[in-house]
Amino acid sequence: MPKLSSKAGLSPPSSPHSALIKQSYSVRDLVYDTLKQQILSLKLPPGTAISEKEIALDFQVSRTPVRESFVRLAQEGLLEVYPQRGTYVSLIQVDLVEEARFMREQLERAVIRLACSHFPAEQFTTLEQNLTQQQQCQHEPDDGRMFQLDEEFHSTLFAGCNKSKTWTVIEQMSVHLNRSRMLRLSSNHHWDHLIEQHRSMVQAIQQQNAEKAEHLMQEHLRQTVTDLAVLRSTYPSYFQ
Structure with missing residues (x-):
């Protein structure tokens, strides 16, 4: 856990009163954002016990912003709070994985069809640059960076179709x-197939081949089902 100063990244406030407000807001968000990133990146694996006291000491802050962060993370399903027993990073819920995959499949198939009708040139450039960076990441494996590039690839498709708010949902x-x-990315660094799927999608959009693009997207997202079965077998303690 990084030891972060409560004043990290803050610019000088304009008044003592605003200093208290700005510092309180920034510290709360700093703790929340960092903990969420550590949970999503698996630096805090599913099932890990965490305490307000220890987190407050690690971040060198009071327990109030930590408590507020715990509440937000619990509301998002990333923490489980058990009275008298403690707080734990939530296990990965298989039914919620499948529900999210189902939603993504339906929406992304629709979006990539839209992209085949019209897609801005600047967004094509962004996709090409993203693919280049994915390839570089394959040569020097970085799980977190690859995940970020994967997310950026898909979000660019939504942005290019003027559907960024849908991506937020x-x-x-x-x-x-x-x-x-x-x-999956951290347990298997053979990302060639993933990158090739992305590259084929871009080519299908360029060719305005909506049927092919939709099929590629469907195949791409349904791979999650196969991956999930393998992951549950390999890391049973991480899943609920």
Whole structure:
């Protein structure tokens, strides 16, 4: 756990009163954002016990922003709070993984069909640059970076079709799915097939071949079902 100062990244406030407000808000978000990232990246694996006291000491902050962060993370399904027993990083819920995958499949098949009708040139450039970075990441494996590039690839498709708010909804629904995806990336660095699927999608969009693009997207997202079965067998303690 990183030891972060409660003043990390803050700019000088304009008044003592605003200093208290700004510092309180920033510290709360700093703790929340860092803990959420550590949970999603599996640096805090499913089932890990965490305590307000220890987190507050690690971050060098009071327990109030930690408690508030715990509440937010519990509301998002990333923490489980058991009175008199403690707080734990939630196990990955298989039914929620499948529900998020189902939603993504339906929406992303529709979006990639839209992309085949019209897709801005600048977004094509973004996709090409993303593919180049994915290939570089394959040569020097970085699980977190690959996950980020994967997310950026798909979010660019939504942005290019003027559906960015739809992508935001997907993100909110995908915390359990994303942890299983991260687990897959970290347990197997053979990402060639993943990258090739992305490249084929871009080519189908360029060719305005909606049927092919939709089929590729469906195949791409249904791979999660196969991956999930393997992951549950390999890491049974991570799943509920």
